[in-house]
Amino acid sequence: MPFYPVSESNNNGFISAGFAIPEPDEQSFDVHPPEGKNPEPRPKEPSLLAAAIRQNNILAGFFRPARQFEPVEGYNPYADKNELHGYEYWGAKFADSRSPEETAWIKQQIDDENEDRRLLSDAGVVGTLASIAAGMDPVTVASMFIPGAQGGALARIGSQIAIGAAGTALSEVVLNNQQITRSWGESAAHVAAGAMMSGVFASAGVALSPSVRAAATREVADALDNMSITSATDRAAASLSDGGSVGAMKIDTATLDDLTPVSGGWVGKAAWKAGSYLTPLTRLMESPSKTVRKTTLELAENNFTLKGNERGIETPVAVETRTRGWQREEAAVVVGNKQAYAKYKADGGDMSFDSFRQQVGNAMRSGDVHANPVVQETAQAMRTVLNRVKVEMQKLGLLPPDEELKALGQASYFPRIYKVGKIISERDKFRRILVDWWSRGNKTLDPEDAEIAADIVINKITGAKVPQDFVSVFSVKAAGSTKERTLNVPDSLIRDYLESDVNYVLQRHIREAAAEIELTRTFGKRTMTERLQLIEDEYDSLLREVPEKIKAKYDESVANLKARYESNGEVVPQGKLDSLMRKYEKELRKEQSRLSKSRANDLRDITALRDRLVGTYGMPDDPSSFFVRAGAFLRDVNFTTKLGGMTVSAIPDLARGVMVNGFRNTMKGYASQISQSPAFKASKEEMLKMGIGLEAVLHSRSRAIGDLVDSSSRTTAVEAGMERITDAFGKLTLMDRFNDINKSMNGMLTSDGILSGAFSARRMAKLGINDNMAARIRSEFEKHGEVIDGWHIGNFDKWDDQYVAGVFQSAVLKDVNNTIITPGIGDTPLWASTPMGRTIFQFKSFTTASYNRALLGGLQEGTAQFYYGTAFQIALGSLVYALKEASKGKNVDWSPEKLVLEGIDRSGILGPLMEYNNMAEKATGGAVGLGALFGTGTQSRYASRGFVGSLFGPSFGLADSIIDVTAGVLNGDAGDRIVHNVRTLIPGNNLFWIAPLINQVDPVMR
Template structure:
């Protein structure tokens, strides 16, 4: 059987002509033969093989004679260097076939290298090769929907995405190294380009339309040109008002007018009036108190363009943004444990992943020492993270010195998180243990005093709203004593009542400790005493100045203080928590919300398709296409930027899934108390990975983070946008100096290398600016973006899955209207088009007919784009409550919106949990009555975790009688 060590298609049909001989007129030493000319790798050939189905047609199919008993995995050296593509060898029946597969993988990787090194030429070649793909060409002849702009955009985007998806199916069968992420990126690019070309030229005003058209034309003309580095000071000077002195102005000297969001024109004013009353951050930005507005800006991340930004006054970096920056430490914990566990299993370890993490926790309590080397290495890696958090806490006086921590009974510091449920169920046993230790073990107090101290301690543990409060549970006051004292209890004595899972303990510890750290750094203490007093004083002064408005001002003061305290407590994680967080009803609500997440959000990634337009709304057409081009080709610039973005805490969703959990309203600071709750946590983690939402979010966040970093470091962003991100003129100059000294330009992209900067304060501002901009571009709900009532146990249940609507309205709609750029308007049109595509995909996946009526496509696009936020939620609930008699759908003759089509009235009005209970009741009644009809079977299906995962639901639909 022949072996093919070389590529079967070394030169494509596009390169079959003989090369012209060159070099033979050069004299050579006697006896020396001229070396044959080496063919240079062709960028076009590489692009053609990677992105066009025709390339595979020219690759002849190979037949190999099977070797008896051959297994490519039996010899560990057989696949050395090819472990990443191990599954590609599963069907190999002989050594010859294995070698052939290796050659194919090598060729594909070489093509990727050629395209990446070619930069812009590689991007253009890849796009061109994909455009002439036969499936893509065929899709161009499919007629789109007629009618309104949104209908045309939606149909063209759907056609473009569907055509690219068909190509990807075939390309995945042809190529061994093609990944799901690459396929998603290519489908995204296909939809993006189709929507862009369908959108061009349709804007609100002639000036906006002309600006958008001009930008698209210039982007296409300059796609292959290298980006020039603008001088930051010149760029700022050109955009500042004449005679402005930005460097001397700071947020502390800002006036009430400076702290007022710009109006955004007539539409902006109308949008603000329609929805600003809903959320605390929008209410506070309309406060008559300057102190209240400033404190709100320093607390909550936002996307407001302030009047002061137009004059170069920077918006302060919010404590919330800095807290989100600590997620890189969370990611370090998860990644280090996962890597250590992989090595542990490779060495023959038999523990499961959870048990392994618990052993790491035990090692952290005992001097980072363990009998297993891999567990010990993981504990030592965790110690680095613990010390960073502990050092920040001790520096601010939030944690006692090391000596005092040791006196509490810990061999080495590992945050204590108690198994509250176990302590509640074994209260007497736990109490006796404490009493025995305090009265006999150390003989520091009488048994009667020890019993009182034990009861006080247990009540504090059970009543703690967040695990962070556990730090002080042993600070008790004995009877007859005037001072509190810390009673030591060794970890070894309580280990059965302590959580040991290193991931669980450290992730919760980092989230809660980081909030206290950043509140203290920003405001001087975590209670905000000075700021609250300043707000009170300002209102007192206003009442003296305007006695006729005292009643109105008193109400405003009460509302401001309520909202400020709510933002503070939301950041810490205690707002809206009941006095007894361990009560059955509170725990049940948390459990049911998790159940809703795993049974109802399987299609969340498809629903997030409109997120792709946000980059265009914020960064424009040219930057967005350029960014996704770098992603698709996996260029060196993208890889370098991706590594730096992770250090900025950007693009960690695949590891932490924080955005998906936030939008699913699963953020809960209270401790788990039962085995069932711990099991549900694991189920939600696995489900989050299966939705692929983390990969989708990381793709979008990484690209937009790359664009933002490049805009700041190159000096391309105008002063207004820099000020909005927290960077004034002088700081922009410092950032430029640091970049010139330590940064680099790769393929036209500016990479900061901020860890090397001499001015780490400037580096921190750069990181915060990028993180804030990415969270506003890829909408990530924050502490100020949802109504306060939505944080109560009942409110969380009713408001579940709706946080994105209000966050999108605050950050995308209001923020975009305030910016007033051309790119916001044409990006909005594209987002509506992608919303229409999402509607079509969802309908097709559920076996329902896609209504291409223009009015229907427009309404569905608006609804699923999120551009109208809660306003469409109100409309949809009205349609459902009225049986389709009231609302935009009935008005335009399109019926109710598809998002609410499968929901009952209870689920629509009171949230998915009540809808879930309604479904359970329906199933129970059916079983008791002996009715196992199609409706009941369908209801049972909807209760299964993962039943509507977008990649498995079409298969389940085939056997679901209600879907036939």
């Protein structure tokens, strides 16, 4: 490039520093000009706008040249570990690479994407402006032309939220496929932010361009994504502390009055009377037996404030709460296998994740040995988790010693869960294997006895209600013998009939073993035999006392009667005495009948709670029958076709923290969470160790709300596939993330309140902590805890007294489950646990749980924050109504009475009472109910349900839709109603972020 001379001075008289002329040499009269040279070419500056377009505009990927590489035969990108050094985090992205050139291209793509992210981040405000300019992609532009809802402000807001979520979701699907470093967690955060910011812009009424909205949305999405929920879970689950129990706390000094829930004023009394008959938990707390009430509190998690709590007597830690604490072991299994598989793929493995888990299970049956080192390491890691469960069971006599376990035919212990469907369909083949082994292999039995024993074993397997029942299937009585003997058969012979998926086997084993462990630890036996006998004995005593009490009342009445007559110098007429005798004889019979009936009902309810915890209550004699399996399958289908909007419906959950902890504390907690403060990160690690915030891993609350029950075995591949679909659907709804966010934050508030001493003595006692235990907790905190940004972090895994740590963990876990309502064993009617009851009652568990835990529990507390929090929850329920209606393109009724009624219904605060109202309105066409009383029409939540579905549950509504569609197809009718019904049968059709777009083409919704 030529060098052009520059003027010695600028127009302003200053000489350019770069071209200043040197001073004259003292030895010379000449001035030498500087030597001319060509300057180095200036390096090309990276373009912020280009980086923003590549990161945020789907068009960038469309114009990128397609990858074309010549495959190299036998090439494996994982063969040389050095080849992917520094790219291990994205190891799975290289799985499809078939040549060194393709691997190099992927690495360059990762580098480019990371550099773009760094550049935009470092640029600050300028980077944001570049993102604004880059935000005009086709989806963003198209979103401008999607018609929003007509009507008031909330309708427009709701419409914009729905459109924003849907538009962002479509963009994210494309961007996720275009970019290697873009994770699905990041995309989920962007979808949530899209909905949030669309609502903000709509409510502000600001005429912002789509590009500005897109940029702001990404700013919020980045903040949400930086929460790193998944990675935090992965890190914590690897160090989950041992499962265990805290032991029963002593409340033996409590009286019947101490174990009575406080009234909560006249409103609380009315609410209790209106709904106490519905659930076993509330019925049992009205029992005349002190032992029954104490047993109920020790069994079932609850949110009741007792009169004894006001006197410093603690509520015992429930077996249900401690059982839920074992979920951390479940999480360790799921997360551990997921991480191990990533390592396996990085090392060049080609198995699918399903096959990998099967191989880990097979290795655990074979002494934790496998040809693949990663599979072997994983089996050994899973052995650590399994041993924690096994050792606890052996301590309590629930499992035989290791020597006897091996005698059952296993090289190393791995719980047997049978493929019941396969055994049923291949009964003769499976039977022949058993008979041949016992009669010819180890010659345990003669052929005739072996035939009989094989039938006994198979019948036990096919009739098992829970996996724990499989433990004793080989205990049989030989012909002519009165004593059982345990037979064995090697795993290798029946491997085809055993479940080997390590996730499936260990998760179910942990769930059911945890219940057995905690029941045995608290009551001596899983069957609770001794405690049930104590209840019988107390009722016998109460019945014996009745005649004495009635006689004392009779004698007192006779004495008063005689005194009155004698004062007048008269004698009591015999007729008066006979009448008095008949009155008290009738009262005696009535009281004895009442106590006898109460005893029968209490024993029924107590055993029901026990069996619900174990998972056997309401199970039919043949749990593998077609009708039982069909009902479970239909409930899974309902979950995936009808609960796509459950995260939007759960918005009122945000008010639960306010109702329990107050507005100021709740906002402080959410602020710490959103800013990802060091205190929140430390607290979140604590919560994960307690088993709180694992919804994204286990989906436990979503499954409880959807009334999905894990079966003891998977009978067909279709059923197994449906289980995977429901888990995936839970992720797509974003409900699991929403639950984790709320539970982690509220757990932080509870933990801080306990450790700081901010909670009242009554609330501490309600959580299972009396004054003495509170002092012990404070002592441990002073030694091992820390205060970060004003938040108290316990570091309970370092405490010297692990019993105290267990009480602390259980208190936090109980409070979180009561705040973010998670239905428990005592929160639903007993009939709802039968196969037909589950079908009819599906999606209604939350209503009765909310009534017990939110309304009754809150009224008993009687705090101001409960009442203003309830008002806030109703307001959020009204918002949900407006959002739902707007997303469907319907007009919103803004009358105050309509908003209040819809808010109450959507908030769930009145639980089943509003369900009764809604069913009455549906059955009478709106002629009977609150809508008719206030002139607001029927409630919108039931608007899309037919009468059959409203009364008998979604499965019957589903059958109604299928019949309607079938009739339409056969008759050649493809009308609007048929098209709409077909849409409702598609899984995910009402996911909140895609439903608004589907609604545009649904003729019924337009």
